Amino acid sequence: MVITQENKNFDVNFPIIIIGAGACGLCAALSANEQGINPLILERDKVPSGSSALSTCLIPAAGTKLQRDAGVNDTPENFANDIINKARNLNDPNMVKFITNESGPTVDWLIENDVPLNLITSFFYPGHSQYRMHGSPNRTGNELMEALLKKVSEQKIDLMTSALVSNIYINSKKSIKGVEITRPNGDKERVGCNILILACNGFGGNSNMVKKYIPEMADALYFGHTGNRGDAIKWGIEIGASISDIGSYQGHGAVTHPHGTLLFWGLMTQGGFQVNINGERFSNEVRGYSEQAVDVISQENSYVWEIWDSISHEIGMDFVDYRNGADLGAHKVANDIKQISSITKIPLEKLENTFEYVNHCIDNKIKDKFGRDWSNIKTMTKPYYFAKVTGALFHTQGGLDINSLAQVLDKSGKPFPNLFAGGGAARGLSGPSRWGYLSGNGLLTAVVLGKIAGQNAAKKIIGNDC
Numbered sequence: 001m002v003i004t005q006e007n008k009n010f011d012v013n014f015p016i017i018i019i020g021a022g023a024c025g026l027c028a029a030l031s032a033n034e035q036g037i038n039p040l041i042l043e044r045d046k047v048p049s050g051s052s053a054l055s056t057c058l059i060p061a062a063g064t065k066l067q068r069d070a071g072v073n074d075t076p077e078n079f080a081n082d083i084i085n086k087a088r089n090l091n092d093p094n095m096v097k098f099i100t101n102e103s104g105p106t107v108d109w110l111i112e113n114d115v116p117l118n119l120i121t122s123f124f125y126p127g128h129s130q131y132r133m134h135g136s137p138n139r140t141g142n143e144l145m146e147a148l149l150k151k152v153s154e155q156k157i158d159l160m161t162s163a164l165v166s167n168i169y170i171n172s173k174k175s176i177k178g179v180e181i182t183r184p185n186g187d188k189e190r191v192g193c194n195i196l197i198l199a200c201n202g203f204g205g206n207s208n209m210v211k212k213y214i215p216e217m218a219d220a221l222y223f224g225h226t227g228n229r230g231d232a233i234k235w236g237i238e239i240g241a242s243i244s245d246i247g248s249y250q251g252h253g254a255v256t257h258p259h260g261t262l263l264f265w266g267l268m269t270q271g272g273f274q275v276n277i278n279g280e281r282f283s284n285e286v287r288g289y290s291e292q293a294v295d296v297i298s299q300e301n302s303y304v305w306e307i308w309d310s311i312s313h314e315i316g317m318d319f320v321d322y323r324n325g326a327d328l329g330a331h332k333v334a335n336d337i338k339q340i341s342s343i344t345k346i347p348l349e350k351l352e353n354t355f356e357y358v359n360h361c362i363d364n365k366i367k368d369k370f371g372r373d374w375s376n377i378k379t380m381t382k383p384y385y386f387a388k389v390t391g392a393l394f395h396t397q398g399g400l401d402i403n404s405l406a407q408v409l410d411k412s413g414k415p416f417p418n419l420f421a422g423g424g425a426a427r428g429l430s431g432p433s434r435w436g437y438l439s440g441n442g443l444l445t446a447v448v449l450g451k452i453a454g455q456n457a458a459k460k461i462i463g464n465d466c
């Protein structure tokens with residue numbers, strides 16, 4: 001809730017409060033501290049993790065040192081074009097521009113801050129025209145969070161955990177004055193601030209908001225952090241902030257069922273495909289994993305079978321999620337189509353027809369009936385791997401409108417005096433719907449906007465501008 005009150009006194013004051021200790025909040029804290037302003041981070045969980053820790057830690061960026069070292073000739077303009085094309089020109093071009101411009105310097109900065117990232121050149125992610133995905137050694141957000149938390153601790157930045165921000169205080173000039181924290185035992189504490197940064201992600205963990213804003217995913221599995229309950233957006237609505245693309249989200253069409261492990265989309269871009277329980281393909285899988293979620297859950301029984309080959313399997317072993325799936329028995333192996341049919345109970349003839357059609361497209365280097373281009377794909381190498389998968393909601397993409405300094409805007413486009421937002425709390429780069437998400441848009445806006453918000457908040461404090 002937002003409480004409007006003039007001249008509210010607080011027991012303790014911080015120049016900057018950051019709500020949320022995911023990738024966005026931690027980057028905001030490090031960049032504010034770099035400017036000489038030590039902020040306070042408030043995190044509802046006992047141990048910070050957020051969706052950032054659940055992620056595969058793939059961060060796209062253009063013009064990084066790693067790309068230059070690998071001879072990859074990429075520019076922010078190329079990257080911006082890819083993001084805009086994916087969102088069919090329906091995202092905010094200014095946001096795309098300043099975020100892609102800052103993407104390379106931000107990834108270089110993360111590496112300078114000891115985040116272990118390398119450039120992935122073993123396959124392209126759908127929609128990316130260059131090798132620009134940067135990932136941690138085991139492709140897990142835990143590695144990102146561990147590295148950021150270590151830096152925050154080394155720099156003695158104040159991080160208060162088990163601190164759910166329940167209310168924010170504002171005055172009649174729409175200036176944020178502080179926050180109220182609710183502790184797990186119900187105790188309340190009130191802390192004042194000069195600037196507030198909202199880094200508490202979107203509303204994926206709030207089923208009522210999902211039902212209201214994204215009804216097509218109301219019954220889908222939510223695979224993100226359950227503590228992300230839309231608080232930033234709810235506060236934004238109360239204070240009259242401008243909010244865009246509220247129905248937009250990132251889904252994923254390959255969460256193993258019932259094991260609940262993630263299959264990375266390189267399995268598809270390398271030549272894998274999905275079939276329903278009748279052995280029929282039903283979509284162009286390589287458009288992107290986000291839009292595939294709805295296609296998967298709309299199949300009979302809300303699950304399908306994903307099939308890939310042994311070369312993709314080798315690439316997959318770089319991913320901790322993939323290895324977990326293999327260890328849990330989510331992935332099956334077969335030497336021929338007959339064996340796949342006998343395990344999946346998909347009629348053999350149907351499955352053979354589908355393989356035959358795919359091989360026909362590969363051999364003739366043509367597009368299939370769904371528009372998928374097979375011209376650069378090699379015939380699958382045995383053994384075949386396959387898994388039962390369902391679609392899931394990963395995170396929401398709509399949120400608070402911001403300017404290039406990450407300041408939250410009101411409905412007239414004017415920034416609030418001392419309110420910033422980033423990551424999943426802010427509007428994303430994916431346009432209005434599920435199909436606009438280009439792989440990596442999530443962490444991209446978390447780390448870039450976190451860094452921008454922290455830096456500009458600190459500059460405002462230093463310049464006595466709040």
Ligand SMILES: Cc1cc2nc3c(=O)[nH]c(=O)nc-3n(C[C@H](O)[C@H](O)[C@H](O)COP(=O)(O)OP(=O)(O)OC[C@H]3O[C@@H](n4cnc5c(N)ncnc54)[C@H](O)[C@@H]3O)c2cc1C
Pocket residue numbers: 019020021022023024025042043044045048049050051052053054055056057058059060163164165166199200201202223224225227228229231262394395422423424425439440441442443444446
């Ligand atoms: C399985 C999975 C895989 C993904 N893989 C990728 C990937 O490889 N690349 C990519 O770009 N994106 C990926 N994403 C998306 C990415 O994880 C998110 O976009 C990103 O982590 C958002 O960062 P954030 O800091 O905004 O939010 P979070 O990391 O979720 O952090 C928000 C924090 O705020 C806290 N919080 C919430 N409300 C309050 C409150 N009221 N008071 C105090 N604290 C609060 C939460 O507890 C949480 O710790 C993936 C998502 C999922 C679910």
